[in-house]
Every structure is written in C-alpha cells, then in structure tokens.
Amino acid sequence: MRETLDALAAGEITPAEAESRLKGYATTEAGRFDAARERRRGIPEAILAEGKTPAEAAAMATTAVETTGRAVVTRVDDETAAGIREAIADAEPDATVEHDERARTVVVHGDEFEPPSLDATVAVVTAGTADRAVAGEAATIVREIGADVDRVDDVGVASLLRLVDQLDRLRGADVVVVAAGREGALPTVVAGLVDAPVIALPVASGYGVGGDGEAALYGALQSCTVLSTVNVDAGFVAGAQAGLIARAVDAARES
C-alpha cells in the first residue's frame, strides 16, 4: 500500500489509479469501474453506455483508461461516441479512440497500453444483416482479449450453399460464436459441421410470438447438437466466453 501512496504523492499515478489499486475499483459519479476484475480474469470490464448520459459514459471511460490503460464501451450511439472522444482528447491526448458504428462499440487504448495477443482464433458468424451489430460487439471483445477474429457473414440457413462455401474457415477456428435471430437455426447447423466448441448468440430480431430473440434462444437451448448459449443480444458475454476459451487454448499452446 505504501508504494501506491508514494506513487500518488509523487504524481506518478492518478488518484483513480491509486483508488483502484487500493480498493480494487475506482469510483466516478456515474458508478464504479472495476479494475480488479479486469486484472483477475483477463476480460476487459466493459462500460455499458445504454442508460448513461454521454458525460457519464465519458467519465467512466476516462477512469478506465487511467486505471487499466484501456476502455471498452458498448451500446454506444453517435452522441456518446463524440462525448468519449472529446473527454479522452482532454484527459489522455495520446490515446487512440476507435468507434465501430455498426457494432456500437468504442475502444480506447492509452498511450502505453500493450494489447494482449493470443495464439488462438475465434470465428464470429452471422446469419444475416440484422445480426451484425451484436456479432460486432462480440468481435470487439474477442479482439481486446487478444485472439484473432475471423468474421463469416451472411451464411443463414435459407441458403445452405453459402454456408458450405465457408466450411474451411469455420473449421479453422478454435472457438465459434454464431449470432442469429429469427428462428435461430444457424448455431445448430454450424455445430453439426465443426469440431470446435460453438457458442450461440441469439439476436433480438423477428416479431410476433417468439420474436425479440426468444425463438432463437429457445432454439439454442433445444439444439439437437452440442453447444452452449448466452442470453439474447449478449454480444459482450459471448465474446468474453469465447475469449476465455481462447486464453485457455493459448496458454496450453504456450506450455
């Protein structure tokens, strides 16, 4: 503890970093940022922008960069992205800010942040256009965990040929995340074609009875093949779970 306090007194670290080291998390007006959890499990703590004002999201992103060197923000609209960009420009002028509009994510890397790099590949697959946002969120998380991402898009079961065309890429991955809405048949079909673990990511499309991703989730739970699932639109969770498996594979390859 002394070390941290010395560093703070010497201005080498920010108060947020000091708080984070001492308590395991840093506090802002808008909530708490849990740096310890990120260190512990290797999964970046994502800041959910939905339900926060642009200012709140920006404050938490700044705190995240100050304490862990990085910020990952999800469900970001354009106004919030601009707010984050501005706040980071003030607080961390040398940081890089990447906004993926379709995935609705913003990733900030501090000047000295060294991104992790894993020897493992995660395929992120979509059935159609409507699945891309959620799949993009998953892909962003996988990348930040350090694994390679192989995007295979628009291979919905209504046109099997396109899926079969991509079989080699699907089979080359260590883990496969399959995002699909509507009737959600794609995760089952993919899991019947590859040997790697498949994680279903149901997407909230569709309407009427079984809409909003319910049919897709039920389909994953009832799949006649082997796969596990996350909740509807839980792109972050799917990406992070895939990342944990990729980390395990990478660690085994290292050994």
Add this chain to the structure above:
Amino acid sequence: MRETLDALAAGEITPAEAESRLKGYATTEAGRFDAARERRRGIPEAILAEGKTPAEAAAMATTAVETTGRAVVTRVDDETAAGIREAIADAEPDATVEHDERARTVVVHGDEFEPPSLDATVAVVTAGTADRAVAGEAATIVREIGADVDRVDDVGVASLLRLVDQLDRLRGADVVVVAAGREGALPTVVAGLVDAPVIALPVASGYGVGGDGEAALYGALQSCTVLSTVNVDAGFVAGAQAGLIARAVDAARES
C-alpha cells in the same frame, strides 16, 4: 328425404347412414360423427381415440364406416386398436383394418369403399426418430385423401449431408410436410431448398425451457424463409392441409 327413408325402410341403408344423410351427422353414445363435413371438404373426419374408451372409439369407428365407408382413428394405443378390430369384425366383416403402430393410427375401409386417388405427391420429412409418430399420422391422412406420400426420414440439420442426399426427392414433391421437434430448424432449411409450399409440423420433443415443441413452433413462426405451420403434434392438420393443396393441384392437372 323420401328417398333416404325408402332406402332405410327397405333395409338398404343403416339407420346411422339415414341419420347421417338427413342431419349431416350420426350420433353415438360417445359423441357425434360428422359425415357431412367429410363429404364437403374431402378430408376424412378423424376420430381422436385419446380421451375415449376403446369401446367408445370402436363404436364411433363402426358408425363412420357405416356412414362414409371408411374410418380413420388417430392417437390409438394397442388396446383401442384391438377393440376397433373386434367391433369391425362383428359389424363389417368384409372391411379391412390397418393399424400403424408407430403412427398410432387405425384405418378401416368398408367392403365397397373406393379410396380416392390424386395425381399429386406429398413429401413427409422427419428430422429424427422422435418425429416419426407425428409424421406418420400426417402421412396416413395424406394417403386417405388420395395423394402419394414420399417419406424422407432422419435428415435432421445436425448432419446436413444426409439432407442434401435427398434433395431430388424433396424437389419432386408438390407439397412438403416437415416434422421436427427440439430446435425445429429443419422446416426452415428445407424451405430454403425447394420451390413447393412447405408446412412445418412442430413435434413435442425436447425438455427444459422451450421444450414440448414450443421452440420448434416458435422457430416455424419466426422462420426466415416462407412456410406456414400447424400446432405442435398436429399431424392430422398438417396432413389434411397438405391434402387440400394436393387436391387443388390434382384438380388443376385434371382440367
């Protein structure tokens, strides 16, 4: 009306047949058998054995044969099948009785019954073993309506290859009924491969959340291809709807 009464007086027809001609349906202790509906729409009135005693089912089957020349009984267990066989042997010794144990159907044709014959084919497809009973019920109804049945079994999406192997048969049908439980992906995949109308027949397999056919039905309702559906385990309805389409095609071919 006079004609019917004359025939009854002359012993040429049974009282049940007379009642059926006059009122449009015949009554038994166990309920009412609706001969008029059968004549009107060309779909045999099925007798649902479930919830009836063997004696009640047998009585209704006998009445059906007496009034329309035929009886179709669904959801039949072995005891009920034996009861029907016995009752028919008494009342209509020259009738034929066929019991399909897997489909749980009994079909009785009176001595002089002339089965209809349509120039149309209905493919009845199953994903796996658990779907065969319900598919069998559908197939029985299709046959009784007079269409050819082409059974394509065990082509679930977990093994796409087997499905692709049967593509020519699927494409040769005028209508396709696809029975599938669990996640119910097969109707969607089939509808993406054929040009004919596809009717989804969700099957009550599976367990946990979305089980008992719910996921399969939701999948049909949310399908990203074009198809219509019937309720879970509604083999009779799926077969009859396919039969109505087959009749329309047959009539057009005739013309």
Add this chain to the structure above:
Amino acid sequence: MRETLDALAAGEITPAEAESRLKGYATTEAGRFDAARERRRGIPEAILAEGKTPAEAAAMATTAVETTGRAVVTRVDDETAAGIREAIADAEPDATVEHDERARTVVVHGDEFEPPSLDATVAVVTAGTADRAVAGEAATIVREIGADVDRVDDVGVASLLRLVDQLDRLRGADVVVVAAGREGALPTVVAGLVDAPVIALPVASGYGVGGDGEAALYGALQSCTVLSTVNVDAGFVAGAQAGLIARAVDAARES
C-alpha cells in the same frame, strides 16, 4: 462467369447485376439483397423498411431493381416512400413506383420488367378495418407473384350475414388468406365454409391479456377446422405461401 464479366466490361449490366449473377446476391451499405433466392423460388425478395433509414431502404430498392428488375418494399412510412421514389427517379427514370399507403408497401417495376401472370386466384379476407394493413401487404406479394387477388373485406364473425353474402367469392378462390386480429375467429369459420386451403394471418390488434395478436394466433393453432398459420402480422409470409400454392396450381393447369 466469363459471359457476365464480358457484359459488365461492355457496360451492358451494372456491377450490382454482375455481383448478383456471380455471388447470388448484391451488397449495399445497408445490407445484402438476395437476388438468387428470388430467382430460385419465384417469390420476390421483400425489403423490410422498418429499422432502416429512408436512404438505406432506397439504396436497397435501387439495387433490387438493377438486379431483378423489381423491388418490393414492406412496412414503408411516407418519408421512406418519398425517399424510394426519389432514388428510383434518379437511377431508373423509366421505372414505375407504386405506393400503397394502407398496406405500407412500395412496388417498383423496372422499365423492361415483365410481371409474371398465373392462372390462379387468391382470396384475401379481412374481419375488420384494423386488419387491412396486414392483409394489404399479403395482397401485394400475391400480386407480384402473379396470381389474381380477390379482396373480401369486413366480414368479421360478429355479423355472420355479411360473411355468408360473400360465400361465392370465397369458394371461387384457389387459396384463401384470412387476416383477423382480436379473437381471430374468422379463419376457422371460413375454413368451415370452403374447400380450398386456408392460411390464417393473425393481426396484432386487441389489448390486455391475449392482445397484440396472441389470441388470434392461438386461435389459428387450436382451430377445430383444417388450416395452417403464419406468425402475427406476417403479411409477407402469408402472401408468399399463398403465392407458392397458386404457382403449383398454375403449373398444374399449364401441364
């Protein structure tokens, strides 16, 4: 393939058409347009405007016309309709654009597009005023597939007389689509009166428990007559399924 590339090089076809021929679909910023599917099954690929900006919908409509000679857009509001009209006026000045405000559909036919024509009739029936939008979507699709549409409106079961008045028209159709919300009794009543296949189209009206079309869908699934159903408000699917049956009938008549 060479042929396509030659045509492109010669300026005879657009790049979108070339991509569509080579890959089976064309891509725009707003998503992918699946021309191959349209060619394969004879059902126009509909562009769902809901959830897209007017510009995105217009871009996809333009691509559709370029690759298949036609665009069918559903769930269109006035702003989007105007956007499409403008974009088409630029890109395809000789094309015709029809906007059905009640059905919320826009149909564009390129200059040289030859609409299909089937020798088959689909009756599209509504119970009340609230069902007309969804029924209109179904009717638009049926027309684009080439069948004749016979609209029978406002024949809800609360006034049986009006329904009975239209019996001849109902019985004259090869297929019947019945749109009804609230308690959804009409499809069952109609299926009891006609011989043709009936497709229920539940409509999201009503409020409280069972509202938003749930009661109507459940009613279709539990119908004591023979019919199949599509999901709530799935006007496109109902129309397309009716169109597939009409195509089968037409083909049989041709033969």
Add this chain to the structure above:
Amino acid sequence: MRETLDALAAGEITPAEAESRLKGYATTEAGRFDAARERRRGIPEAILAEGKTPAEAAAMATTAVETTGRAVVTRVDDETAAGIREAIADAEPDATVEHDERARTVVVHGDEFEPPSLDATVAVVTAGTADRAVAGEAATIVREIGADVDRVDDVGVASLLRLVDQLDRLRGADVVVVAAGREGALPTVVAGLVDAPVIALPVASGYGVGGDGEAALYGALQSCTVLSTVNVDAGFVAGAQAGLIARAVDAARES
C-alpha cells in the same frame, strides 16, 4: 339464538343445522360447509369432490342436506357418487339423489326441500362433444337456482348451418352460456346473433401452444362482440352467474 338452542334441545334440528344457524356454517372433518352464503345469495354452495376422498365428499354432502335441505356436488367420479348415495341412504333415507355422469355432478334433495322456480330461461350451448361435461356442470347449477335450461349442443362454428338452425332457441333465452374449447370462436359468433347477455365458458380441450383452454379464454377476452367470461372449465361459476342474472330477471317479472 335461544330459539335455535331450544330446537336443538328438543331434537327438532340436528347439531349441524344448529351450528349452521349460529355460526353461519357447519364443520365436518373434511372442511367447512357454508350454509349462510347459500342463503344469502341464492346460489347453492357446491361441494368440489375433486381432491376429496369419497368419504369426505359424502360427509360434506350429508351436512349440506342437513343444513340447507340440498347438496350439490361437482367433479364427481363414479366411486364418489356411490359413496354419496350410500351415505345419504343412511342419513336421509327419503332424500332423492341424482347423478349426472357426463356432467359429473350429484344433486341431493332432502325430503322436504322445495326447489326454487324462476320465470327465466338460460340457454346452455356447446360447440362439440368435448364441451358437454363442463356445460353440464353449468346446467346443473342453473337448474338448482331454479331457472329453465335450454341445451343447444354441437353447434360449433365449423358448421355454421347447424348454428343458424338453432337461432330461435338462442334468441328465446334470457341469458346464454356458451361452452367452447379449442379456438373458442363460438361465444363470439353467438353474441353477434342474440340480444341477451352472453357468458363465455372456455373449455380445457386442445393441445400444443394455446391448449388446455388458453386459446378459448383469450378468445373470449379479445372478443370483438360484447360478452363476459369465466375461467377455463369454470362450469359452476358460469352457471351461477347466469343464475344470478336469471334471478334478477325473474324478480323484475314478479314485480
């Protein structure tokens, strides 16, 4: 109170009758029988046999006859009916016992019981065979309240003609109870044809999604005509509510 105690001491009334007069209800091992409620609202307190042993049901029936001169038992199987018959033969040898097997009701009238008689008619309507048990329970209650019952059976909407044939009888009733399972369209159709108040009585038939009467109840709640409903299989409640209306009409006629 003194009067009751004198009567008890003189053996003119049973202890159960005395308890009933003093406390408003009588107690047995199997539960409490609420005589006061019966006196207050004119609706016989029904004893629900389901979930009770034959001995318990018989004991309560005996108590009911002792305190109110009558017992109405619902959901009775054959064994329980026999048990009641035996117990009543012992305790009230001059009482009459009627067991309606289809309605699953047992009605006991003590020797001196004078059944009420109302100048009002309740039509009890069924769609099909499966609705008769529940409708029978309703009819039993209506009769015990004293109104005339007019049973109109097997007029389901799949065969409108039969319904139309019975229009005069339906229009002759002061109240109409309509029992229907499956899609439950009949209450709506009837309410569109008559002027009297209609009470829907959904029946737990059907299977799959919306089965067990759910679709029928939702249909009643969403009806596009005016009617009120009771819960699925609530034959007693429907009959009693109809009886309350009949009592109001009868009282008005008397005045």
Add this chain to the structure above:
Amino acid sequence: MRETLDALAAGEITPAEAESRLKGYATTEAGRFDAARERRRGIPEAILAEGKTPAEAAAMATTAVETTGRAVVTRVDDETAAGIREAIADAEPDATVEHDERARTVVVHGDEFEPPSLDATVAVVTAGTADRAVAGEAATIVREIGADVDRVDDVGVASLLRLVDQLDRLRGADVVVVAAGREGALPTVVAGLVDAPVIALPVASGYGVGGDGEAALYGALQSCTVLSTVNVDAGFVAGAQAGLIARAVDAARES
C-alpha cells in the same frame, strides 16, 4: 329498399343513412361504422379513437350521428375531442357534444335523438384513483344504453371501512361493475356482499411481475365468489354487458 332510395332522392336522408339502411353499415375513409349492429342489440357502436387521427375519428363520429342520431367515441385525447367538436359543429350544428376528460369519452347526441331510458341501475365501483378512467368509460356506455349509473369510488380493500359504508348503495343496484387494478381484490369482496350479478373490470395499473392488470384479471378468473370478467381496461365491454343485463331487467319490469 325503394323507400330508402326515394327518401334519398328526395333529400330526406343523407347518403350515409341510405347506405346504412341498405347495407347495414356506412363507410368512411377511416373505416366502417356499423349502424345495424347498434340497432340490433341496443348497444351503441363505440368508435375507438386510439390509433385514428383526429380527422378520422371526427369523420366517423359525424357518420355515426348521421346514421343513428348518436356517436360514442372512446379513448379520446384532447386534440381528438376538439376535432370532433369542430366537425360536429359544421355537420350537425344542433347536436350536443359532451367530453368526459377523465373517462376519455365523447358523446354526441343529434338534435332529434331520443336517448333510451331503462328502469334499472348499474353500480360502477372503483378501488382507487387509478381505476377512474376505465370505470368512467364503462359508466358512459351504461348511461347511453339508458340505465342509471351509481358511482361508488375509492372503496379499495386496503380500507374496508369505506367499502362497508357504501353497502346500501351497492345492494341497491341491479348489476355491479367493479373496476380494480393492482391485486384486484375488490370484485371478489364486493361479490361476497351483494346479490346482484358482478362484472369484474381489471385495470392496467401496477408494475413488475403481474403488472399492467394481469394480476387483477387472474384474480377475477380465480375468484372464490361468483362473478364474470372482461379483459384488462375493457371499460366499454364491461359497461355494455352490464347494459345488456339492465335491458333484460327493464324489459322484465315492463312486462
């Protein structure tokens, strides 16, 4: 028919009135107004303003006054009320327009309209402030049917004393409508206190699981007393059903 056409030709009736007499209903751009139904069952056809533009609602109200002498509009906001007032001032300057803001209803009586008057009383009861709008809609309909309305407000079960204070008024009514949201206990408690038929009117208040009136509706369906129910917020239906009973009582009193 000739008579109607003569009257139209002579300018004695409007085209809408003529259409209404000939077809049983009149049509406007916004939908169909069913005058025949009103005449048949004595219940005014209500125009549901929700989902219509002010202009559409006003047009239908005008048509209603022209064909039946009266318009009843429900779920009216202030803008729509103003629109109706204006349209009626133009078309029917001598008509009276009453807007009940809390009940969200507008009632228009044409110059020569003679409101019905029944010798019967309907009590309309509310548990709390949140139930008044829906109860008001019911009360408006009852009044238009011609029965007396006795409003008993704010007698929720959390303060039994207030309920007991109003017992005489409750017992003086021929029918009782009880509007209650949240846990919906009031209809059951009232039905235990009165002899007249009780109609539960669940109200969409509350939040969390069972909110939006679901708990209140379930409570009515499961009530341990005798009552029937309508759907959540179905003020019109509850009022109309109460009105039908009041009409029956009035007719009996007349006789």
Add this chain to the structure above:
Amino acid sequence: MRETLDALAAGEITPAEAESRLKGYATTEAGRFDAARERRRGIPEAILAEGKTPAEAAAMATTAVETTGRAVVTRVDDETAAGIREAIADAEPDATVEHDERARTVVVHGDEFEPPSLDATVAVVTAGTADRAVAGEAATIVREIGADVDRVDDVGVASLLRLVDQLDRLRGADVVVVAAGREGALPTVVAGLVDAPVIALPVASGYGVGGDGEAALYGALQSCTVLSTVNVDAGFVAGAQAGLIARAVDAARES
C-alpha cells in the same frame, strides 16, 4: 477438533455428530444434513420428504436427531411417517415423534432436546380449507423456532364478517402469515387491518389460467398495501421468515 475426536473415541458422541462438528454437516446415503446452518440462524433445517424414499427420509431424520437433537420433516405422506417413526424407535427410543397429517409434517425431539421458547406470537391465517396444509407447515416451523402460534382459520374475503370477528386476535400478533390460494385477496385485506408485518403465503389451489397459486402470488406482489411474500406453497419459508422476525422481537424484549 481434538475435543470432538476424543469424545468420539470415548463413544460419547456418534460419528455423525463428530462429522457434523468438524465439517458443519453430516452425510447420509440420501444426502447431506446441514447442522451448522441450523445452529447459525436458529431455524431448524427441514428435511423435504418429497422425492425421497421413506428409508432415505428416515435415515436423514435419524441423523438430524443425532446431530442437533431434533428433526423436522415436511411434505410427509403416511408411509414415510411410519418409516420415520420406526427408524427413530430403533435409533432413539426415548425421542418423541409427532406427525401432523394435515400439515404433512413430522417433528422428532430427542430425549434431551430443549425446545426454544420465544416471547412473541405469530398469527397463521387461512382463507379456506384448501389452505390448511400449507399453513400447517408454516405453523410447525414457527413452533419449532419457539414462537407462539395463533391459528385463525376460514376467514376468506367472500365472507368479510368472519374476518372482522377475528380482528382482535389478528391485531394481537407480532407477525402475521396469511395463507390463501385462488385469487389470494386475503393477505391484502389483512395487511389493511393490522399494524404488524404481514407475510403472504400463496397456495397452489385454483384451476385454469392463473391457477396453481399464480394468481395468489401475483396478487401478493401487486398488493396495494405493504406486505412481503414467499413463493407458492412455501410454508416452510413463510414460517421461518416469521420466526426470524419473532426472534428479533423476542431478543428486543429480552434486552
């Protein structure tokens, strides 16, 4: 730990007691009995007999008596009760065994067990006969925790008078548990009449939509008064929560 092992070696304690002291719980073939939890929170660990064979339940009961001096078994049928009685007679001949048939509980007190005694009263209230089993389970637990139980039975809201008669008893309790099924209105009415905390205990009675206690639970969650609830039929939890409050009150009185 040494002390325990010495006692075991000296035969002063059983192996189960020793295991329980060392690990905090004792193991049997049928499962684990958690003695430590009982000591920690003062709530007896109940053994749920449902789903266990009589022999398994008896073995766990014996272990419970050996380690804590007491066993409380819930959801006991007669065969299991006999099995427990026999096993206890063998293992702990001086223990007392009480079987409450209606509450379906068995309570065993070892020879030297000193039951706790609290200066606090819990009222356990039922609406009707069907609620007594679940209420009895709650009462058993309250008694074993040491509080006085005041049972107030058959005060359902359909007869308010009986409830009002018991007001003094209800108001004399420190905590009130209210068991009610069907529409579950009683907890709300009671909570409007007393000052003590009320715990709703929904009971799985009723049928149709909202049956099996769902309406009663929703009613508790939506109550317009202040109360908390437990799950349907959770008699043990309601009793134990009431017991925890009684313990807090008793401790405060002691201080």
Add this chain to the structure above:
Amino acid sequence: MRETLDALAAGEITPAEAESRLKGYATTEAGRFDAARERRRGIPEAILAEGKTPAEAAAMATTAVETTGRAVVTRVDDETAAGIREAIADAEPDATVEHDERARTVVVHGDEFEPPSLDATVAVVTAGTADRAVAGEAATIVREIGADVDRVDDVGVASLLRLVDQLDRLRGADVVVVAAGREGALPTVVAGLVDAPVIALPVASGYGVGGDGEAALYGALQSCTVLSTVNVDAGFVAGAQAGLIARAVDAARES
C-alpha cells in the same frame, strides 16, 4: 366531529385537514390522499409521481403536508421536484424539502413536523450501480418511518471479497433489505450470512429472456435460504415492510 368543525370555523385548521379528520382522507383534483392510513399503520402514504403531472403531484404533496405534516413523493423527475418545491414554498414556506435525485424521492417536512425515531437499524444493500435508485427509494421510506439506515453498496456476488468485508455491518442490522437486478443472487448469499430477516428487492435491470427483473424475482422466490420478497422495483414496499419490522423491534425494546 364538532371539535373539528369548530377548529375549521376558527381557521385553526385547513379544510383539507378537516376533511381528512372527518372522512379519513383528503381529496384533490389529482386524487385522494389517505391520511388515515398513514396514522393507522405508521407508514407514510407515498405519493407516486409517475403518471401524474407536476402540478398534480405538487397539489397532492401540499395536501399531504397540510393533513399529516409530511409528504413523501416517489418516482420524481426533476421537473416534478421543482414543481413540488415551488408549491410548497407558496403553501408552507417554513417547510423543508429534500430531493434525492438518485432515489427519485422528494420528502417534505412541515414546520412543526416531528419525525419519528426508532431504536432499530435497517441495512439497505445493493449489488451494483444499477440498483441504487430503487434501494434509495427503500432507504427514504425507512428513514421516514424513523429507523436508522445503513447503506452497503456495490457488494455484488461477482466479487465476494467486497461482500465479506462488510459482514459486520450486515450482521449489525435488525433487518436487511437487499436490492439486486440481473440474476439476483445477492439476497440469497446475504441471507446465508446473517441472522436477521432479509427482504429481497428485485431490480428491473438486465435484458433478453428473464430481464427487467424477472430473473431476480424468480431467484428470490426460489432462494435456497430463508427470505421474503417484494415485487420488482417495489422500493417503497420493501422499505415499508422493513420499517414495520423495525417498529416491532423498537416497540419490544421500549417495553
């Protein structure tokens, strides 16, 4: 009554106070304020601002202060808070107004209001940032009832260490309210660690299936420890129930 009227005539009390004394509640345009209930059970009547205009909420708050010396308003947005502040400044210039923005509550104390003070502590615990608003509402109510509040924030189960750190505070409370959304595991974990009664307060966070607090509520109902629950987001109810227990403990301590 005379006394009240004299005081009113003498201008010593307001008409609202007089009405409140005579009828038990005061009426405003926006609804009724139930002063009697507050006096009876010691729980302040909260005014739910949601669904009211700022003017309506302000009027009711003013009435509350006039009749009970205090107003507690929940679900307040900034505009409403300002409206209340202004109205109170006019009507009760010496009153204090406290607006807790996070908890969305406004509390007004009249000049002479003497807040109650109990010798009892309620711990109010949150799992994360998203639970603070609802927990704050509970804490406000507890404070107004007079108990001490101990807030323990951000101790969600994903980081057990932080929870364990706060064990002494949790164990020091007489009652514990645990607010948690998402999977809602915290109430169960806390109830396994403390001896005091625990009240679960599920929070409407989360998305997809089980979102909006449903999973958290189900988790509380299914908890393997002893606790009772309130509905999702029912901060007021949880606080008031905790307050009732605190009052019981305080009263016992006093005695």
Add this chain to the structure above:
Amino acid sequence: MRETLDALAAGEITPAEAESRLKGYATTEAGRFDAARERRRGIPEAILAEGKTPAEAAAMATTAVETTGRAVVTRVDDETAAGIREAIADAEPDATVEHDERARTVVVHGDEFEPPSLDATVAVVTAGTADRAVAGEAATIVREIGADVDRVDDVGVASLLRLVDQLDRLRGADVVVVAAGREGALPTVVAGLVDAPVIALPVASGYGVGGDGEAALYGALQSCTVLSTVNVDAGFVAGAQAGLIARAVDAARES
C-alpha cells in the same frame, strides 16, 4: 466401399458395422444410431433411454458397441440397466458395463475399445444433493471424452465458507461445469472466482413460480459475470461442451 463389403462377406465385421461405415449410421427397430457423428466430433453419441422400452434401449446399446466399440446411455432406470446388461452379456460377453445409479447412466466398453485420454481437467460442481444426478450425467460424458473429472459437491451459496474451501480445486480446472437448481446463484459466484470458462447447468428443482429450473436458467442468462449456459437438466450437453473445450486444450498442449 469394396473394402467394407469384403470385410462383411468375410465375417470380419457385423452388418451393423458395415451399414455404419457405408451410410454413416446404423438402424435398429428402435431408431437410428449415428456412429459417424461420434467419429466426427469426438463426442460419444448418447442413447436417451427415457421414452424407450428396456428392449429398445438395449438393442441400440448393442448396436452402438458393435459399430463404435462403446455405448453411453443416459436417463436409465434400474429395469433398463438390467436389460442392457443382459443384452450385452449375450452379444458382447467380454464388454464391461458400468451403471451409475445416481447419474442414471450406463457405459459399455467393448473388449477392444481404447478409451481416449486427454491432458485436461473439468471440474463438475454441485450446489446441493438435488443437483447430483444431472451433474453425474455431465461427469460421465466428460470422462468418456477422456478428460479428468474433479467433482466438487455441496458448495451451494447458502454456505459460502464451504465454497471458499474448495477454491484451489476450482481454480485448478481447465473448464468448470456448475450444476445448480432453485435460484441458481452458484454459477455466477463460481465464475467470479475462477479464470477458466464456466458452463452453467441449471437443474429442475424448486417449485411454484420459477420452479423446475426456470429461475436457475434465467439466472444463468442474466448473470453479471461471464458464463454460457445449457438448458435445464441438459447434463449431456454441458458435459459434451466442456469436453469439446478440454479437447481443444489437450490438442494445444500436445502441439
């Protein structure tokens, strides 16, 4: 193909093995056994005994041993286990048969079957006794895939201490399967403590609302930590998914 036919002709392989090599699966009366799938993905094809007669299960087990050298049967009761044992004794006298009664699995290894062996460990964790059957099924599958299984039992969240005691074992695993019913809090707590991927396995315990595993599944879907889930009671799927991850880790370690 020739090779297979030669071997069959020479009696070196059974017809089932031949069919399996040629078609990818073998057929029996009771259904189809999919040997190819087992070879492809390394997961043994499990035979679900539930819903099959002992004879059918035994026939399929025999076929499985003949074609793949192994049979894994799940949901086995004692009678079926005996049937399998007998059938195998006849057909494959040198095979070993292991029946895990608690896990309800039977595993048969043919004489020459060489079980796979992976350098990877899967922890299988249970919250309580009721979770052991489902966890046992998962453990059996993991073992058959070749990974080491570390069982950590009875560490439910109601007693955190026991969980913390096992932390080293949990952290030593490459994958963790956590089986929990009731409120299902354990997977979330475990995932907060370990770095490896966690798979939730909800168990169908509990009663009332959210029972039968629904609350546990919702809790997994809503978890505030990172994990994926399988359906309720899907022990096979959880074990197989864990096995796929273990295979990936093992393969990486090998490389």
